[in-house]
Amino acid sequence: DAGVIQSPRHEVTEMGQEVTLRCKPISGHDYLFWYRQTMMRGLELLIYFNNNVPIDDSGMPEDRFSAKMPNASFSTLKIQPSEPRDSAVYFCASSSFLISTDTQYFGPGTRLTVL
């Protein structure tokens, strides 16, 4: 398996623009998580899905953030409009409780810079 795939790896955009981050989880995993990592706040959970259904989005900072999972192999995290304080590394992770308890497998991350 190729592991969790994220795209793009790097994104530089200007304030006010829409940003879409993409994630392909490991095949067979039924949980998908979106995290944001900054030096100040560490690794923060934004939202997670189970079987494509959002379970907890309490970590989503504002209405500017939205996430979807239209099928078991694809998820997006959208920021509209983007702001400089959204600059961070965004990670996607997946897991399967039945296969490996709650071990999470992380993608390589998307480094977002909002100018």
Next chain:
Amino acid sequence: SQKIEQNSEALNIQEGKTATLTCNYTNYSPAYLQWYRQDPGRGPVFLLLIRENEKEKRKERLKVTFDTTLKQSLFHITASQPADSATYLCALDMDTGRRALTFGSGTRLQVQP
């Protein structure tokens, strides 16, 4: 709310020595605790999981202890090598029945040759 504390200062040790990292938590009794390794520019990678009824877990040169009374986990790397240099994160399950984890801020380990 749940709080996880890891030593924010970097830990510098000499090659061959044992590195010991600490993870303390408050306001919760987790069913298990996990340790992850993160290298610069990469996502965290799972290392070990220890359950609340386990005192100790080992994997090759790694050893994790879990003291639910002290609300503390210790992570040891024996015979450390420069390749062990990375940031190590501990993580707890957030709530019974939920599958999300709360991560500590991590401790950066630097092993000097």
